[in-house]
Amino acid sequence: MRIIDKLYIDGAFVEPHGSELFNLVNPATGQVIGKVTLGDREDTLRAIAAAKRALPAMSRTTKVERIDMLRRLDAALTPQLEAINAATTEEYGAPVMIAGRLNGYAMGAFKNAIEVLEAYDFSRWINDAEVVMQPLGVVGIITPWNSSTGFICGKLAMAIAAGCTAVIKPSEMSAIQTQVLAEALHEAGLPPGAFNIVNGRGEVVGAELSANPDIAKISFTGSTAVGKAILKAGADTLKRVTLELGGKSPTVILDDADFAQAVPLAVMAGFANSGQACIAGTRILVPQARLAEFLPLIKAAVEAVKVGDPRDPQTQVGPMVSVKQWERVQGYIRKGIEGGATLLAGGEGRPDGLEGGYFVKPTIFADVTNDMTIAREEIFGPVLSVIAYRTEAEAIEIANDTLYGLQAYVISADAERARAVASQLMAGRVLINGLHHEPLAPFGGFKQSGLGREMGVFGLEAHLEPKTVLGRSRAA
Ligand code: NAD
Secondary structure, eight states, X not given: XXXXXXXXXXXXXXXXXXXXXXXXXXXXXXXXXXEEEOOOHHHHHHHHHHHHHHHHHHHTOOHHHHHHHHHHHHHHHGGGHXXXXXXXXXXXXXXXXXXXXXXXXXXXXXXXXXXXXXXXXSEEEETTEEEEEEEOOEEEEEOOSTTHHHHHHHHHHHHHHHTOEEEEEOOGGGHHHHHHHHHHHHTTOOOTTSEEEXXXXXXXXXXXXXXXXXXXXXXXXXXXXXXXXHHHHHHTTTOEXXXXXXXXXXXXXXXXXXXXXXXXXXXXXXXGGGGOOTTOEEEEEEEGGGHHHHHHHHHHHHHTOOBSOTTSTTOSBOOOSSHHHHHHHHHHHHHHHHTTOEEEEEESSOOTTOOSSOOOEEEXXXXXXXXXXXXXXXXXXXXXXXXXXXXXXXXXXXXXXXXXXXXXXXXXXXHHHHHHHHTTOOOSEEEESSOOOOTTSOBOOSXXXXXXXXXXXXXXXXXXXXXXXXXXXXXX
């Protein structure tokens, strides 16, 4: 049983003022594996005050000093990869294969920030005006449970690179992962208050960060509903925000696609992170003329997906993070059936032999139309929809007919043709013929998938405010 009863504030592990105990559950077994004491508003204020005290010195650090801090964070984190992977599998239920990938991104975060910083000029001239990029201030970092370490490290790396200080509020369901991470990052020996970590509830700690006048910016990853609440709460203090929100991403399979490539790709994109991924390709758009050929192939591929013990290296889909999430996904499967879609594979209930944990049958529906609930709302579980289209123009129209716009996938025998389709898709990132990733390219959503961009130079500049200084000539 893990007991987590400290918060990380002002460079030290401290007793929380809050006293609420929250159970940590292994979703593969449903067993309680730990307890975390949640911080309250007072703890949040204490962390904000520490970050505020650390800000003047931090904001004046040179590029070389920030690179040194990022190197130390990277060096402190890297040896803990195995411990972080183990915590991710036990507490979140990520299959080892997925945990390794998720935390692999985390491991790159500080190195990526160093690369960006090395090439970045904080001062530039526009005629005789000098434009200086200045750190925004104290950043509130609020993260979800589905890739806790990756989101925290990615956001913290850019805050430090910009010369900001931070108060981090991870998901309360990620407290074991947070503890392993906090102990690792503490070893980097950053100035006290440079970053602080407060476990707690969103409506307590997150809400205080979102409204507090000493927080200059919120960097949030989570649901669209909470993102909107943060935007509203931050309006009175005109907070800067970066919001990485939900998705309902289309996988557009063009009529020339090789199904031997397209089917496994669509399954992998759809079931990424056990379906608990904002970027999951959950609407699979297939040409009507090739539907009869496609359906048996995708049915077989979904039935072959290995769901089960996340510690098994062969497992592709693990449990849902919580019983609440399990029930939510079951509810959507029911809505799919009641809404008139055809259940091709999977369905309600737990897979055979997996009655103990929060496991869902990998599920796929055919005969889905884009107006059905399962095609419109983010399910956040392994539930996919096949939607038929007649023409390429109709495929693009269906792909864009969503409130979201985080990611899209295009599969075609002709990459140039896919590129032409990509140019018409309203999505922050379009992947052609593969599950590609470039950590220095901007990441974020169109429409209700978010506001602003993370990663690379875009992510750095989202933590900076341009200041124009006039009256000194460029030659001086
Ligand atoms: P969530 O929105 O419920 O919670 C995210 C975080 O916000 C948690 O730390 C939570 O405690 C906090 N929070 C809750 N209420 C709050 C409030 N009123 N004020 C401030 N903070 C509050 O999301 P979740 O269930 O943890 O994660 C799943 C969601 O995250 C999905 O919608 C998914 O699409 C989204 N997500 C988006 C991305 C992206 O990059 N776009 C990545 C991963 C997950």
